[in-house]
Amino acid sequence: MAVAVAVADCLLNLEDTSAVGQAMAALACVALATRRRFPLAVFLLTLPASLMLDIVFAPFAALFTLAERSRDRRLLTVCAVLFALASAAPWPLSDFASHDRTWTVVYFFYTLATAAAPVLLGQLVQARRDLRRRLVEIEEAREHERLLHAQVVLTRERAQLAREMHDVVSHQVSLIAVQAGALQVAVKDPDVKDGVRAIRSLSVDTLDELRHMVTLLRASGGRATELTPQPTLADLHRLVTTSGIDTELTGELPPNIGTPAQRALYRTVQEALTNVRKHAPGARATVRLWHEAGAFGVTVTNTPPTRPSLPLPGSHQGLIGLRERAELLDGTFEAGATADGGYRVTLRVPSDGDA
Known part of the structure; x- marks a missing residue:
């Protein structure tokens, strides 16, 4: 539909247009078919046609799609200015010296104000999509x-x-x-x-x-265990795959780990992934099982969130409970932010404390 409207817009402005201008118009119309996959590239491809012809739909459609998908407001501002420059500049450019410069400046600001419409509309659509996703996460x-x-x-x-x-x-x-x-x-x-x-x-x-x-x-x-049936390491893979987070499970553990230690490892991963989902929307997580001389454990690391998080209700007892589990096993529990803005939790259990 967008391509058809863009073609109609170009046909209305093809009078006394050179072959190069017609080719640029055709390129702009064809490029719109891939605007959702390559929004920035498609917008840039519409600029030559905007310079040579008095068309607005193709660049507006490309600019709207870019605003709907991009969160870089500086990029959107630059693109709107580029569109205004391409629309206000005379063609051929050699006529700029003889062109009414006052009218060119006025038309530039008029076009720039007009370009704000697809940018704001695209940002509104993006905000509504984010809000729907956030409501689902909150629920x-x-x-x-x-x-x-x-x-x-x-x-x-x-x-x-x-x-x-x-x-x-x-x-x-x-x-x-x-x-x-x-x-x-x-x-x-x-x-x-x-x-x-x-x-x-x-x-x-x-x-x-x-x-x-x-x-x-x-x-x-009791404080150290939960409702039956108790989860074990055999349930860890299912926990990771059903967490709703892009999570990678790596490493392995010794085969003779006791049941209390297995529950502590499982609950550590469960609590960490729950916190990622609540407090770091869009982040990726890595669950690394490891063992060394005299100890074994798990480390859960997540990347920084890609979207701002909303304050959600919570008991604020999750990390405290994990630390108590570690103490019951004579182990240690560490949690804190990483250098890149993510978060990491680590449970370490001595090999003689997994009974």
Whole structure:
């Protein structure tokens, strides 16, 4: 559609035009077909036609596309000035000396003001596109926060339930088992003795089951671990590929890493990628697994953001939790900005602390 309108614009201004001018007009119209792929080059190709003919649509379309895709406002200003110069300058250029210079200056500023329209419209389209993308990111972040909040609530409930079962139910079942044992020794009737023995046996079995349940609840409700099923390094590749970030996973780890250390490595990568998505929109990340003499770990590094980030709600406890995980494993956790404006987090676990 844009090419057809540009052709019509050129045909209306081809009267008494040289072959060179016609060729430049044709080049400008044909180049518009690739303006979305090469916006700057296409705009520059429309300038000769603007110099030789009184056309506006082809350079305007190219300038709009460039403004829609470029974030360099100085470049856009230079392009608008170039278009105004090409439109205001007389053709052939040898006529400049005899041309009315006052009219040339007036027409230059008029054209420059007109060129602001496609530039501003293109920037508006770009801003709307960025805003839609930002709203999606905010919604994803809020959904993630809601999930984390639900996990925290469930974790606390499980921890409280584990305490109640340990302090109340287990204590009472233990008393039943003790009383049944004492009664088993005291009674003489064989039938009663068998019944008491069955009560004591069931009480002991129930107590074992309760202790097992308390252990599971504490494992999913304690500070060092999360909700079951627990993630391991086998889930790391899926975490990276589904993070929504351009992420590269490199390196490897020893095969005999304990389960607590695997969870700590997984949670470190998970928290780091979540922070990249929230605070560094458009950044790329690298997850590097490594091991050396006496230690192993993971380093997550991201590039600077390509778009400004909006302040999002958060608990501000993520890095604190990762540091506590590292301390539980006798390891270290480091986080900080890089020299190029990115961010890096590193978890280091000693080889004898991964049990």
